[in-house]
Amino acid sequence: MADETPLLDELEKGPWPSYVTEIKRMAKKNAAAKDLLGIQEQSYKDRVTHWKHGGIVGVTGYGAGVIGRYCDSPEKFPDAASFHTMRINQPAGWFYTTKSLRTICDIWEKYGSGMTNFHGSTGDIILLGTTTENLQPCFDTLTEAGFDLGGSGSALRTPAGCVGQARCEWSNIDTLGLIHDLTMEFQDEIHRPRWPYKFKIKASGCPNDCVAAIARADFTIIGTWRDALRIDQAAVQEYVKKGLDIQELVVRRCPSEALVWDAKTQELKLLVDDCVRCMHCINVMPKAVRPGIEKGATILVGGKAPIIKGAYLSWVLVPFMKVEPPYDEMKDLLRKIWEWWDENGRTRERLAELIERLGFKTFLREMGLKPVPQMVKYPRSNPYVFFDR
Amino acid sequence: MAEVTDELKEKVIKYLETVPHAKNRDVARALGDEKALVDKAIAALAKEDKIEYIYLGASFVKLKGKKMVD
Known part of the structure; x- marks a missing residue:
């Protein structure tokens, strides 16, 4: 428990909002929030994290949606000894009624720290900090209220897209309909991790790419048009x-x-x-x-942040695909990609890294796609070209 | 695709008794069964609360209650 937090207090200075101020507000009524302040102050003092990550946490039948966090000094911070995060699948485009937001907050005040993050970088609602005992009852209550967990671990992460045609005149595809459909179709892939590592799908309605799908998704969908401006x-x-x-x-x-x-x-x-x-x-x-009249999407693959190798931007796989329900062409392509990656990928190897290791030519052959100029990622530097035949 | 049988689920459990934890793919390879079918069997066993998922830098499955090994 921490009453004095001189190092954290520094983060309250300046004209901008401070998360420390928000945690202090919550600490007045929640013991876990108070210990959270203590853990972070201790980490700043020791210059080392006091969180352990992973292990067994979850709810029955699910292998995703709960991220385990344990404090390595439970004797000092008993009220935040376990402080698990729950990821809740956001509605496509992040549209809520105030009633649904109140419902989530009421559930979380009952079972968790009451602190949230709207939204995490994948797009989910992030509920910060609960105990192992409270996970299952919290999940049960959330599902009764119509919510479900999002993705985590070596699974399909919760698909996300821009607000699309709901608010933007430039959207060339119905990103909300597409993201909702993909989310419902691939529930098993989201909730039961079975792959070498994570896989992300993001959709932007136009090349302005407001959700930065090109930098953040293994499978990037960007609305475009085939004819002329x-x-x-x-x-x-x-x-x-x-x-x-x-x-x-x-x-x-x-x-x-x-x-x-x-x-x-x-x-x-x-x-x-x-x-x-x-x-x-x-x-x-x-x-x-x-934009033109004949609308659809460009499909790109391989975007990721650095873990095993450096950061990648997605590059073109399919220059133009019609994007209309039931989205069978896109779903078939996704399943083919997953099958190949799952068969050949090493543990923690993302799709881009596997493509780089085995070659784009191999990947295209396995996908049954012919190479086209739009797929060129950057000009070649090797002047020697060897043809197969 | 074929349906998940009790026999396949039993094979998965038997295999998981021999290892601390495994990726779905390793289970499928060890059993010589189709990966997609093994995925389904593992999902069914998770719903029956007989196996659980763990995260050790990536996700694995293990028998419920079996001691964890890093």
């Missing part, structure tokens, strides 16, 4: 009248030089084959430029 020339001229320097701010900044500005006719022209659908022109002139 739609340009409203009258709206373009309105922008010109209002002083927008189209040549400088739009044409010159097009990364693939796919736009041409004819100052004489005041016309913005598109070189369709050169457009990489980056959204820059749309972002600058949203009233004049729109």
